[in-house]
Amino acid sequence: MKILFVDDDYEIAMTVRALKARYPDCEIILANSIRKTVEILSTDKFDRIVLDIMFPGGDELVPGSEKFGGLFTGIKLGEMIAAGFFPLNRASIVYYLTALDSSNHEAVADLQKRIDEKLIFKPVHTTELATLIGIRS
Numbered sequence: 001m002k003i004l005f006v007d008d009d010y011e012i013a014m015t016v017r018a019l020k021a022r023y024p025d026c027e028i029i030l031a032n033s034i035r036k037t038v039e040i041l042s043t044d045k046f047d048r049i050v051l052d053i054m055f056p057g058g059d060e061l062v063p064g065s066e067k068f069g070g071l072f073t074g075i076k077l078g079e080m081i082a083a084g085f086f087p088l089n090r091a092s093i094v095y096y097l098t099a100l101d102s103s104n105h106e107a108v109a110d111l112q113k114r115i116d117e118k119l120i121f122k123p124v125h126t127t128e129l130a131t132l133i134g135i136r137s
Contacts, residue, residue, distance in 0.1 A: 001135065002027045002045065006037045007052040007097060011123055015109055018126040023135050041086040048133050049089065049119070051078055052112070053098045063119060069119065075115055097122055 003026060005016050007103040016030045029044075034055060041049075051074035078094045080086065095118045098111070112119050120132055 001025075001047045003029070003048040003050065003135070004037075004040060004044075004046045005030045005050045006032075006034075006055070006077070007050075008032045008055065009052065009097075009099075009122065012052070012097065015124065015126050015129060019130060019135070022126065023130065024137065026135055034077070041081070041089055042086075045088040046085065046092050049078075049081065049092045049097065050095045050097060050133060051075075053100070055098050078115065086128065093134070094118065095120055097124075 005012065005028065013030060016028055029040065033039055037085040048112050049088045053072065055073040074096055078096065081092060081094055083091050084090045096115050098122050100111070120129065
């Protein structure tokens with residue numbers, strides 16, 4: 001299984017490192033910028049893509065995200081993947097990470113409707129993340 005994580009959070013970087021150690025048969029790549037993500041998605045195919053919802057600095061590369069100031073850059077990128085903008089990854093399963101407080105039920109419900117319920121809340125333990133995105137030993 002080949003997995004791309006798109007996040008600039010230190011804790012997620014450490015989680016990705018732990019996933020690599022625990023699941024050596026998986027090819028796991030971390031992109032910590034939108035520019036790098038666009039380059040990777042244009043040339044590599046992934047089974048799973050895990051996107052941080054709130055990602056600054058991608059406005060010029062992810063059309064439509066600039067009006068939200070990076071708030072929904074990850075969601076817009078996921079929509080681009082689903083629409084075939086990155087043909088190699090059209091069939092990839094996309095998940096979304098958020099640091100949004102899960103007790104904010106209205107905002108969470110709205111997000112889940114928009115992104116097909118594949119929402120993962122930070123912080124997330126390595127084993128739980130592996131289960132949520134379908135990594136098997």
